Structure formats: C-alpha cells, structure tokens
Amino acid sequence: MIEILSASALATVQDLGRTGALRWGVGTSGAMDALALASGNLLLGNEEGAAAIEVPVFPFQIRFNEDCAFAVTGADCATRLDDKPLLPWWTHEARAGQVLHLGLPQQGRWRACRAYVCLAGGVNVPAVLGSRSTQLRGAFGGHEGRALRQGDRLHAAAPGRGRDAVGFGLVPPAVALPLQVDGVPAMRVLPAAEYRLFTDASREVFWTEEWKITAQSDRYGYRLAGTPLQATAAIEMRSHGIVPGVIQVPSGGHPIVQMRDAQPSGGYPKIGTVIEADLWRLGQAPIGSRVRFIETTWDEAVAALDETRRWLDEARRLVDLQRS
Amino acid sequence: MNPETPSISVLGTSALLFEAPGGTELLAQQRIWALAKAVGDWPEVREAVPGMNNLMLSLARAPRHLGDLESRLREAWNDVEALALKGRLIELPVVYGGAGGPHMADVVAHTGLTVDEIVERHSSPLYPVYALGSHPGYCYLGGMDPRIATPRRKVPVLSIPGGAVSIGGAQTGVSASDGPSGWNTIGSTTMRFFDPRQDPPALLQPGDTIRFRVERVIR
Numbered sequence: 412m413i414e415i416l417s418a419s420a421l422a423t424v425q426d427l428g429r430t431g432a433l434r435w436g437v438g439t440s441g442a443m444d445a446l447a448l449a450s451g452n453l454l455l456g457n458e459e460g461a462a463a464i465e466v467p468v469f470p471f472q473i474r475f476n477e478d479c480a481f482a483v484t485g486a487d488c489a490t491r492l493d494d495k496p497l498l499p500w501w502t503h504e505a506r507a508g509q510v511l512h513l514g515l516p517q518q519g520r521w522r523a524c525r526a527y528v529c530l531a532g533g534v535n536v537p538a539v540l541g542s543r544s545t546q547l548r549g550a551f552g553g554h555e556g557r558a559l560r561q562g563d564r565l566h567a568a569a570p571g572r573g574r575d576a577v578g579f580g581l582v583p584p585a586v587a588l589p590l591q592v593d594g595v596p597a598m599r600v601l602p603a604a605e606y607r608l609f610t611d612a613s614r615e616v617f618w619t620e621e622w623k624i625t626a627q628s629d630r631y632g633y634r635l636a637g638t639p640l641q642a643t644a645a646i647e648m649r650s651h652g653i654v655p656g657v658i659q660v661p662s663g664g665h666p667i668v669q670m671r672d673a674q675p676s677g678g679y680p681k682i683g684t685v686i687e688a689d690l691w692r693l694g695q696a697p698i699g700s701r702v703r704f705i706e707t708t709w710d711e712a713v714a715a716l717d718e719t720r721r722w723l724d725e726a727r728r729l730v731d732l733q734r735s
Numbered sequence: 736m737n738p739e740t741p742s743i744s745v746l747g748t749s750a751l752l753f754e755a756p757g758g759t760e761l762l763a764q765q766r767i768w769a770l771a772k773a774v775g776d777w778p779e780v781r782e783a784v785p786g787m788n789n790l791m792l793s794l795a796r797a798p799r800h801l802g803d804l805e806s807r808l809r810e811a812w813n814d815v816e817a818l819a820l821k822g823r824l825i826e827l828p829v830v831y832g833g834a835g836g837p838h839m840a841d842v843v844a845h846t847g848l849t850v851d852e853i854v855e856r857h858s859s860p861l862y863p864v865y866a867l868g869s870h871p872g873y874c875y876l877g878g879m880d881p882r883i884a885t886p887r888r889k890v891p892v893l894s895i896p897g898g899a900v901s902i903g904g905a906q907t908g909v910s911a912s913d914g915p916s917g918w919n920t921i922g923s924t925t926m927r928f929f930d931p932r933q934d935p936p937a938l939l940q941p942g943d944t945i946r947f948r949v950e951r952v953i954r
Contacts, residue, residue: 662889
C-alpha cells in the first residue's frame with residue numbers, strides 16, 4: 412500500500428484508456444504519455460496497460476507502507492527515495508516506510524511535464540467500463556472517480572513481485588525517437604475533413620509557425636496561441652465523433668488540440684489530427700512551451716505506429732534479458 | 736464537400752469519419768443507425784459511433800490500405816435501409832432563462848424572437864435521441880425548430896452545470912454533468928442521465944424520445 416503525502420491536486424490514476432464506451436458518450440481518458448506508462452509497466456514485468464499514477468504537478472510525494480518494486484517514467488523529476496537520488500526510467504525497490512519524492516521536471520536531455528509512478532502489478536483500482544483510468548467528467552474510474560488527494564491510499568496489485576529484479580532501465584523515447592523542427596518539439600499531423608476550407612495563408616501558418624501551449628491547457632485539451640487561423644467561410648457543422656489528437660478551430664481562430672480527457676464528439680472545424688504515434692510528445696509539452704506541426708500522410712502515420720510498436724517490443728526484449 | 740455523395744475522412748490513424756449527404760431528418764438518422772449495426776462487427780472496427788447524420792468508426796487497428804475499408808463502407812451505406820428503433824418517451828421539466836439559462840439573451844439577439852417565442856418553439860416538439868456523445872450520458876437530439884438555431888459560441892465556456900439545456904447551431908441538448916461547452920445555455924433541468932454501475936450505463940439511447948415541459952420561464 413502507498414499513501415499520497417502531497418496536497419497538490421491533479422494527479423490521477425490512468426491506464427492506456429477506456430475503449431468501447433464511446434456509444435454512451437464516454438471518452439477514452441488514459442495516460443497523456445501512453446509510451447511512458449507502457450514503458451514503466453514493462454520495466455516491472457506488468458501488463459503494458461496496467462494502471463499507474465500520472466503526476467502533472469510537482470513536487471509530489473508518496474510513502475510506501477510495504478516493500479514494493481516501482482519505476483518512475485515520463486519527466487525526469489530529480490526523484491529521490493528518502494535522501495537517495497534515483498535514476499529516471501529505472502526500476503527500484505522501496506522498503507516499507509520509505510518516501511518517494513518527485514521534484515521539478517529537469518531541463519536536461521529531454522523536456523517533459525508529466526511523470527508516471529508505476530508499481531509492481533499496477534495500481535489496484537476497480538476497472539469501470541473496461542478501464543482503470545479516471546473519468547473526471549463522469550466522476551468514475553481511477554480512485555473514486557477523482558484526482559488524488561493527500562491521505563489517499565492506493566494498493567499495488569502485486570507488491571511482492573519482482574523485488575529482486577530491479578536495477579536496470581530504459582533510454583526514454585524522447586531521446587531514442589526524437590522529433591524536432593528547428594530545435595522545437597514537433598508532432599506529425601494528418602489533415603482532417605475541413606483542412607481545405609482554411610485559407611491558403613492559414614494553412615501555411617499552421618505548418619510553418621510555432622504554436623505556444625497556453626495556460627488554458629490540461630488533460631481535456633491544449634489551447635494554442637499563434638496567428639489566428641481563418642476559414643474561407645463560416646463553417647457550422649453537425650456534431651460528430653472525434654478522438655484525442657483532433658485539432659479543432661473555433662471561429663476565433665485559436666486551435667484546440669483534443670487530449671485524453673477530451674469529449675468524444677465535437678462540432679468545430681478540424682484542420683488536422685496529431686497522429687496517435689506522436690500524441691505522447693504533445694502530452695509531455697509543458698504549458699508555455701512551443702511546438703511545431705509536420706504534415707504527414709496515412710502511410711507515414713501507420714509506419715510511425717509500427718516504429719513505436721517496434722520500440723516497445725525491443726524495450727520488452729531488453730527488460731526480459733535483465734529479468735531472466 | 737459534395738452534397739450528393741457521402742464524405743469519408745480520417746481522424747489521424749485512430750478513426751474514420753463517414754458523413755452522409757442530406758439533412759438531419761429522422762429517416763436519414765435511421766439509415767446511420769443501420770450502417771452502425773452493419774459495420775460495427777468488422778474486424779478493424781472497434782466501435783461504430785453515430786453522430787448527427789454521420790458515423791465515426793473507431794479503429795481497432797489502422798489498416799495498411801485505407802482505400803479498401805473506404806470502399807466497403809460506401810458499399811455498406813448503399814446496401815442499408817433505414818432502421819426504425821422503438822424507444823421510450825422521457826419528459827424533462829425545464830426552467831428557462833435566469834441564472835440557469837445565461838445565454839438566453841444571445842439566442843434572443845441572434846433570432847430576433849422574444850423569450851416566450853423561443854420557449855414555445857423549444858418546448859413544442861418531441862425530440863428523438865439521435866446519438867450519444869460529448870460526455871457520459873449526453874444525447875444529441877433531432878427535431879429542433881430551425882427558427883431558434885443559434886451559432887456555437889466563438890469561445891467555449893469553461894464550465895456549464897449538469898442539467899443545462901442548450902442550443903448549438905441547429906441542435907439542442909441537455910448536459911449530463913458539469914463541464915466545458917461551446918453551446919448557448921437557455922435553461923436547466925434535473926435528471927440523472929448516467930450511472931456507470933448500470934448496464935447500459937446511459938439512461939437514454941438512440942430511438943428514445945424527449946419532451947421538454949415548461950416548468951417556469953424567468954424573463
């Protein structure tokens with residue numbers, strides 16, 4: 412069992428998301444950086460989609476009330492176990508009573524804003540509609556359907572497992588699979604249905620300018636600041652299904668990228684969609700930072716998914732060598 | 736967009752969006768329900784999700800060749816006939832205007848109608864549930880009087896309360912829980928629309944019908 416010591420809000424229990432409940436209006440939720448969550452689970456010998464704690468606000472502290480193997484992935488947060496500094500993206504063992512401290516995300520080899528605290532066996536909360544992810548809007552899933560609070564207690568599903576198989580790690584995908592344009596983190600985007608209805612100038616701006624992630628950005632969506640995008644005519648659309656990554660442009664011209672807690676339907680014109688393989692990159696882009704968009708094709712987007720899968724398979728192979 | 740033929744577009748590699756030609760009358764929506772039923776168990780489809788005269792296919796895996804899936808989708812559309820779902824009639828008491836309807840003035844300004852005329856036009860029809868979306872338990876309804884249509888807001892509101900009755904473009908609906916919205920809220924109701932412990936978890940589903948009963952009008 413672990414106990415949340417921090418008063419800071421917004422940490423949530425997430426897995427890879429809730430699929431198959433869209434017909435009831437239930438969005439996917441899930442980790443903003445699915446690759447970090449899957450990697451942390453791989454390191455511990457968990458199912459890739461086991462639940463973990465997503466931490467977006469720092470510092471963050473938990474106390475282990477029993478011996479437990481764990482890994483912290485995502486942002487490099489100058490993590491300590493009691494006073495001992497820990498390597499990021501590495502497996503460790505905590506003894507009962509030890510306190511895990513996550514400090515501020517470091518501006519080192521990779522810049523990220525969310526950390527994942529993964530526990531042996533995964534965080535043991537009940538699956539609701541097929542997932543352990545927190546559905547904040549519907550107030551269900553995760554831990555009591557809400558963000559974690561000071562004093563909350565969570566259980567690792569298999570605390571005793573893998574305690575002798577620690578002391579190895581992975582090179583983070585931000586380092587192994589970098590994607591930048593002119594030194595700025597970039598995401599590939601597939602044009603969407605209304606792309607052609609934006610002016611030539613706005614389409615040019617979309618691909619060539621930097622987009623700032625505003626303070627009004629969270630797990631629901633990222634509101635971007637830049638030159639406003641203009642459509643050639645007012646577009647009033649019928650409501651339709653959308654997915655995380657879809658970039659909607661309300662008539663004010665400021666794009667909103669749908670993120671993991673986004674609603675599963677929308678009606679604003681869509682200029683494009685950040686491809687599934689790059690959504691983790693955006694999920695790790697801090698408020699105030701800038702990103703670029705790269706135009707891509709279906710074939711390239713599918714190849715990018717394959718590349719991510721290969722990276723995870725190779726990570727699993729390396730971890731299995733360590734664990735065997 | 737060609738108004739005669741369906742349009743198919745991609746939402747990244749996660750989903751396809753099929754948009755049918757024509758209006759949003761019930762008969763058109765019944766054909767969308769039929770298409771959802773016909774394609775929902777295809778191996779590459781995780782879930783077929785009806786919208787307003789459109790259908791999103793959430794993909795279980797991104798196919799290597801998109802063209803083949805698109806062709807089969809078009810063929811399926813040509814083959815299906817309207818599917819009339821028979822559901823329940825649910826009555827919702829609504830307080831129009833006042834604190835629970837903060838954007839009534841915007842609808843008045845846009846339509847040129849009085850508050851009473853808007854309430855009359857909004858509460859007269861029987862609204863068939865076309866689709867669920869937006870948030871858990873939320874229903875998209877057909878049948879709104881086009882004379883009270885009002886564009887979505889330029890900047891979405893960060894939070895409107897559960898039970899908010901609102902208009903977005905030519906559509907109307909009721910929020911099932913607190914959250915952000917780009918629609919114009921004209922009134923409020925109290926009703927529990929979603930319970931994850933129930934099966935199905937949503938109170939309403941496509942084929943059900945809603946009637947808004949005027950409980951009070953705050954002018």
